[in-house]
Amino acid sequence: MNKNSLKKKAIEIGKVHSGYTLEIEDFHKKSGTLMFAWKSACGYKEIIVELDVFGNLLDFHLDKESVSKVVLAEKSLHERALQYVMVYYPEALDNFILEKISVNNDKKSMQFTYVQQQLNLPLPRTGFFVETALDGEVIHFHYYGVAKEITLPENLLAxxxxxxxxxxxxxxxxxxxxxxxxxxxxxxxxxxxxxxxxxxxxxxxxxxxxxxxxxxxxxxxxxEEDSLLLPLPQQEMPLPDINKAIGFDLDAYTICSKSFINCVS
Known part of the structure; x- marks a missing residue:
């Protein structure tokens, strides 16, 4: 997909309306991803959408403008979170399993984290997480992906x-x-x-x-052997005598026993 097509898709995913202005349009050559960020007219709210070159959603973040008084049960929030994921990754539940559910009291939200497992162990940086506000609106989604090449040891210690x-x-x-x-x-x-x-x-x-x-x-x-063979740090050379450094011969002068004013008068 070209940049204009990706931008159009990002606007659709983020549901960006006229009250927002595009602030960032950044293409990461190394990862092959394109990130868009919009800010609201007040400048405090933000919508971020990140896509790969094929238009797959990798990250979505929304700052809610207000906290709804509607509070859904955990089961309903979980269902809405999975409905959101199924739109972009219909095979997600075949590849990942639920790892944890966490509550953010400050943001009044709930996050559902799914991971890929091998030998009943979670694989790092796999799967996805979805964070929903308590009224069910998705405010953050991040997709890590599937680990395709997994190298297992031939034998495992008991x-x-x-x-x-x-x-x-x-x-x-x-x-x-x-x-x-x-x-x-x-x-x-x-x-x-x-x-x-x-x-x-x-x-x-x-x-x-x-x-x-x-x-x-x-x-x-x-x-350990290498650390023992490290050379000792060289001692710094002592600073030269300050009197010699400025050309002052202390022996050529004597200390006056009277006050400074009487000595020079």
């Missing part, structure tokens, strides 16, 4: 083996901590002696692929 190794290497230290009554059972918000774990380095915890453990250990060892 969770029990990883836990056994962590517990074996785990050290505990005695310290003083505030026991928060809202977090800890029998907490009284007073300082108490507690044992805290000294967690091992991350590369002992995270590798799920046993073939990667040795590689990461070797890499850490190499980095």
């Amino acid at each position: 969770k029990e083996l990883v836990m056994e190794k962590c517990l074996k290497d785990l050290d505990m230290k005695l310290s003083i901590a505030m026991i928060n009554s809202e977090v800890h059972e029998n907490g009284n918000d007073l300082p108490r002696l507690v044992y805290e774990p000294v967690l091992p380095f991350s590369f002992y915890i995270h590798p799920a692929d046993p073939s990667s453990v040795m590689k990461r250990d070797v890499q850490e060892d190499e980095n």
Whole structure:
């Protein structure tokens, strides 16, 4: 699609009316996306629409001009959010699953986040989120997309083996901590002696692929050796004597015991 066609589509998606003026029309060559931003006549409200070169909606943001007194139930807000997504990505629910629902009390809105999963784990920067005002109007939508090439390890360590190794290497230290009554059972918000774990380095915890453990250990060892071989910083040269720097011979003068005025009179 050419720029004019993309602009026309962005206006339709944003429902931009005559009360708004186009402020930004920016083409990102690296990502191949085109972003439009309109501001209202008062200058405080904004509509943003971002499309790819094929006209697919990537981001939509709307500043509501007023907060509606209508408040819909969570189920209704969820349905309206998905209806909005289905208009632009009919296959979204086949590729993504609901990860979380969060409430923004300041904006009086609710956000629904969907992600792609692999091995029952969410893949970062996949899926989409939709934020709706409590009256059901969509005020923010962002589409991340689908991860198509996913590389999985040939073997995975059993969770029990990883836990056994962590517990074996785990050290505990005695310290003083505030026991928060809202977090800890029998907490009284007073300082108490507690044992805290000294967690091992991350590369002992995270590798799920046993073939990667040795590689990461070797890499850490190499980095440690390199850090030991760093040259010591050179000491800065001391500053020259200030009297010599300005050509002042202190030995050629004597201190007058009288006041300065009497000495020069």
